[in-house]
Amino acid sequence: MDGSNIKTDYPVVLRFEGLYPHQLGGYEAHRLRKGGDLGHVYRSRSGLNQRLIGSEDWAARALAEIDEMKIENFAAELASLEKRNRKKDIERRMLEGPKxxxxxxxxxxxxxxxLTVNKDWFDADLAGFFGEGENQREKEFGEFAKEWLIENFGEDVIHARADRDEAAFHVHAVIMPRATVEIAKPNAKVPAASATRRMLQPSIHPLIKDYEAAQDSVGQWFADLGLVRGERRAEAIRQARQNGVTPPKRRYHAKTWKWRAEEEQRLLAEMKALAERTAWVEVREEEAETVLAVAEGVATGAFVAKASSEAPELEDGPPADPARPAGPGLEELRRRSPRGFARAASAFSRAWSRLFGDAQAEAEATARRGVSAALTEIAEADEKIAEAAMLLPKEKRPAIAAIRRTIPAILRRLERGVVRYPAGAKLTDQPPGGAAGEKSFND
Known part of the structure; x- marks a missing residue:
């Protein structure tokens, strides 16, 4: 392997996420692997997760402290209003209750x-190679993270833990930024009217207030582990704006639960689209297979044109050769893919129509030519019969006339059965010569 392709500079990853007290219950359920999105969790490794800071009941303690702060603040506010003789304000605040x-x-x-690093950095640890049970990089990173949290947030770090049951080792921590603020300015006439209240105020911590300073801080703190600061994207954005050029896009760090929900929706949409495409392909395959089966059946004689139907239609052919395996029947093919069967039947119907139509047209044209010639010959023969009849004795002429009267009816039946009126032939109800000819026989 080319050693020049091995990554050596791994940035330490720091992210802050906003958090409300009412979310601590869900946070704890996920920490204990009893709720939330657990699809990315390796449950067999959950026992390796480690609490670094705080008691087991840290969340309950935090919520109780917040309730205590709320009640104390309310009492202090009412006391301050009472000392300043603000009766209407007292009544209003009593109705509103604690905030x-x-x-x-x-x-x-x-x-x-x-706090974390790319998974590859932790996986490059050689503890397993030397027979050590614990990944030393994970251990050292957890210790450094704990020290950095206490150094910068002190007792406001109410919880921290190291997770080893996900893709990469990482440390979670919760900061409860306690602050004391003044709720009423001192009054020269009523000095005791001044009061304070306890608040949660993230901006009291410089590293929360200044994200770039926080990135600088972790970059310096974890340098002893060979890690580096993350990309200076915010600085690059400011510099680009100052220079009048398009700044690089800010990175969007979705909250873990929100990212999981969005990822789940994306995967569901992809699975649905894949299922639809698969179903469509299967239908098209069934259609193609049905068309091929119909074509094969027509080629082998298993299916033939239905002679009794006005429109060309398929029916089973004569019994197949026992030595040749029988394919699916017409009804099975129609059930397998109605669309494919209809397409195949339509295609063969058009072919049969052209085939039978051409054959019929050719036959009719041939018949028309034959009838036309026959009519001409018969007319010529009739004229000769009339001429010959004039030479017969008078007692023979009526018999000849009776025979001639049947000829037009025969020709009309022949004409209707094949053609309307053959070119060059005109038939009349009376034989050539008509009554005059018949009369001439008797003369």
Whole structure:
């Protein structure tokens, strides 16, 4: 293998995700592998996951503390209003009740932290090769992550854990940014009117407030493990805007649960499209196979044209040669693919129509030519009979006249059965010469 293609610079990955207190229940259910999207989890390795910071009941403790903050803030606010003799405000606040201890924000008052590296970096560890049970890179990364979290967020890190049951080793942490703020300015006349309240305020932590500073921090902290800082994309965007050029696109980091949901929907859509395409291909294959089976049946004589039908139609042919294996019958082919059978029948019908039509037209043309010639010959013969009859004795002439009167009817029947009126032939109800000719026989 060419060693120049081996990646050596692996960036440490840091992500912050907004988090609301009411989401802690679902967060815990997923941590314990009792809920959420578990399709990407290797359940056989879940026992290797490790809690790094916080107690087992950290989520319940956090929610209880937030409720306590809410009640304490409410009591402190009412006390401040009472000292300032704000009776109407007291009545209003009593009706409103306690408020959540944070300002409205689209990200939420807490933060989830995710720290990891590309899976290949962890897989390159040689612990397994030397017979060591634990991946040393995972162990060292977890220790560095724990120290970085405590160094920068202190006691506001209420939970951290290392997950080993997913594609790549990673550390999850939850930051509960506690802050104390003033709710009423000191009053010279009523000094005791000043009060404070406890809040959740992410901006009190510089690394949450400044994302680029956080990336710099982890890049420096994990440098001893041979890792590097991630791409300076935000700086590149600012620089591009200053220079008046199109900036690179910002990376979109979807929340894990949201990404899983979107990925699931995408996979379902792809599976549905694949199923539809597969079904369509199967139908088309059935059609093609049916058309070929019909064609083969016609070629081998298993199917023949139905002579009794006005329109060309298929029917089973004479019994097949016992030495030749029998194929599917007409009804089976029609059930297998009605569309394919109809296409094949239509194609052969058109061929039969042309074949039978051409043969019939040729036969009729031949018949017309023959009848026309026969009529001409008969007319000529009749004229000769009339001429000859004039030479017969008078007692013989009536018999000849009776015979001649039957000739036009015979010719008309022949004409109707084959052609309308053959070219060059005109038939009359009376024999050539008519009554005059008959009368002339008797003269």
């Amino acid at each position: 959540q201890p944070w300002r409205a924000t689209r990200h939420g008052p807490m933060r989830e932290v995710i």
